[in-house]
Amino acid sequence: MKKRFFLRTLVGAMAVAAIGFQAPQVRAAEEPFKVGLIVPMTGAFASTGRQVYAGAQAYMEHHGDTVAGRKVEIILKDDGGVAANSRKLAQELIVNDDVDVIAGFGLTPIALAVAPVATESETPMVIMAAQTQTVTNASPFITRTSGTIKQVTSGIAQWAVENDIKTAVTLVPDYAPGYESEESFKKYFLEGGGKILEEIRVPMRNPDFAPFLQRVRDLKPDALFVMLPAGPGAALMKQYGQRGLAEAGIKLIGHGAITDDDNLNEGGAAALGAITSDYYSNHHDSELNRKFKETYKKFDPTSRANFFGVAGYDGMQLIYEALKKSDGKAEGMALVDAMKGLSFESPRGPVTLDPEYRDFIQNIYMREVKKVGDEYHNVEFDVVENVNAVGEAK
Numbered sequence: 001m002k003k004r005f006f007l008r009t010l011v012g013a014m015a016v017a018a019i020g021f022q023a024p025q026v027r028a029a030e031e032p033f034k035v036g037l038i039v040p041m042t043g044a045f046a047s048t049g050r051q052v053y054a055g056a057q058a059y060m061e062h063h064g065d066t067v068a069g070r071k072v073e074i075i076l077k078d079d080g081g082v083a084a085n086s087r088k089l090a091q092e093l094i095v096n097d098d099v100d101v102i103a104g105f106g107l108t109p110i111a112l113a114v115a116p117v118a119t120e121s122e123t124p125m126v127i128m129a130a131q132t133q134t135v136t137n138a139s140p141f142i143t144r145t146s147g148t149i150k151q152v153t154s155g156i157a158q159w160a161v162e163n164d165i166k167t168a169v170t171l172v173p174d175y176a177p178g179y180e181s182e183e184s185f186k187k188y189f190l191e192g193g194g195k196i197l198e199e200i201r202v203p204m205r206n207p208d209f210a211p212f213l214q215r216v217r218d219l220k221p222d223a224l225f226v227m228l229p230a231g232p233g234a235a236l237m238k239q240y241g242q243r244g245l246a247e248a249g250i251k252l253i254g255h256g257a258i259t260d261d262d263n264l265n266e267g268g269a270a271a272l273g274a275i276t277s278d279y280y281s282n283h284h285d286s287e288l289n290r291k292f293k294e295t296y297k298k299f300d301p302t303s304r305a306n307f308f309g310v311a312g313y314d315g316m317q318l319i320y321e322a323l324k325k326s327d328g329k330a331e332g333m334a335l336v337d338a339m340k341g342l343s344f345e346s347p348r349g350p351v352t353l354d355p356e357y358r359d360f361i362q363n364i365y366m367r368e369v370k371k372v373g374d375e376y377h378n379v380e381f382d383v384v385e386n387v388n389a390v391g392e393a394k
Contacts, residue, residue, distance in 0.1 A: 035099065036094070036102045040107075045231065047230060053076060054300035058292060058313055069327075075099060090118075105130050108175070111127050118141040126318060133359075133390060147279040149227070150180060152278050157189050160192075161191075171224060173228055209239045216250060217245055224254075233263065237270045238267060254275075256367065257278075259271060259369055260306050261283075265375055269371075271376055272371065277366055277384075280310045281378040282378070284348060289347040336358075346362075348362065362386070368381055
C-alpha cells in the first residue's frame with residue numbers, strides 16, 4: 001500500500017499522466033520481473049557501468065531469462081555518475097516502468113541519493129558497486145553484491161602488520177570512501193605497532209599525484225598505502241614508477257581498486273610487485289571464474305572482467321536465487337528477506353548474504369601484481385576467509 005501512495009504522490013508531483021500501475025500485492029506472478037539498472041555508462045566512471053552491465057548479462061546468458069516462472073528483464077539507464085540523475089532515473093523506473101528492483105549505483109553519493117526513494121516506494125535496491133560500508137544503513141531495502149571498503153582494506157592492513165612494515169604514509173581520495181579506507185587501515189596498522197608518517201587526501205576527480213608522491217619519497221616510509229576509485233589507479237602506478245619510489249624502497253600496498261584488472265595493463269611494469277587485497281581477481285583459479293570470463297568477453301570484448309563485473313553477475317544471481325526461494329512471488333521487503341542468508345558459489349568463490357549487514361560474507365584475497373604471459377595480473381598468494389562487512393573474519 002505504501003508503494004501505491006508513493007507512486008501516486010510522485011506522479012502528481014511530476015505532473016505527468018496516470019500510468020496504470022498496480023501495487024505489488026496485486027501484481028500477477030506471471031508478469032515479467034523488471035530490474036532497473038542505473039549505472040554510469042558515460043563520463044569519468046563509465047568503466048564501472050560497462051563492467052556491471054556486462055556481468056549482469058553474463059549471468060543471464062548462463063542461466064536464461066526466466067526464473068521461477070517469471071521472465072526477467074533488465075532496463076538499463078545511464079546516470080553519467082551524477083547523483084541527481086540517478087535519483088530522477090530511479091523515480092522514473094518505479095513510476096513509468098513499474099520495476100520490481102532497482103540496481104547498480106556506481107558511487108557512494110549516488111547510492112545515498114537513491115536510498116530514500118527505495119524506502120518510500122518499498123522497492124528492493126541491489127548495490128553492485130558503491131563500497132562505503134555504512135551505505136546499507138541508508139535503507140532497509142538495500143542489499144549489496146560488491147564488497148565494503150572496510151572488508152577489503154582489513155586484508156592489506158593485517159598483511160602489512162605481519163610483513164615487517166613499520167612505517168607508512170596513507171593516500172586516499174578526499175571523500176567518504178577514502179576516509180573509511182584510511183580509518184580501517186590505521187585501525188589494524190596502529191594496533192599492530194605500525195606508525196603513520198603522514199595522511200594525504202587527494203581530489204576525487206582528475207588528481208595530479210606528482211607532488212604527493214614526491215612528498216612520500218621525501219618522508220621515506222616502508223610502504224605507501226593507497227585507496228582510489230577504479231580508474232585513477234593506472235595513472236598513480238605510472239607516476240609511482242616515474243618518481244622512483246620502488247627504487248627508494250617504498251613498497252606500494254593498497255585496496256584492490258588501485259590495481260583494477262580492467263586497466264592494470266595500462267599501468268605497465270611500474271605496477272609489478274604491488275600488494276593489494278580484494279574480493280576478486282580476474283586471475284582467480286576456478287572453473288566458474290573461467291566460464292564467467294569467457295562469457296563476459298561476449299558482452300564487453302574490449303576489457304577484462306574486474307570486481308565490478310563479478311558484482312553485476314552476482315547481483316543477478318542474488319535476485320534469481322531469491323525468486324527461486326519464494327517461487328517467484330516475493331516483492332518489496334519479502335524479496336529482501338528472501339535474499340538474507342542465501343549462500344552460493346560465485347566466480348570470486350563462496351559468498352553468503354549476511355542477514356545483519358545485508359552484505360556478502362566472503363573471502364578477501366591477497367594479490368601481487370605479476371607478469372603472466374604478455375599481461376599483468378593480480379596473482380593471489382593468500383586468503384582471509386569469510387570476512388564480514390566491517391572487516392571481521394567470521
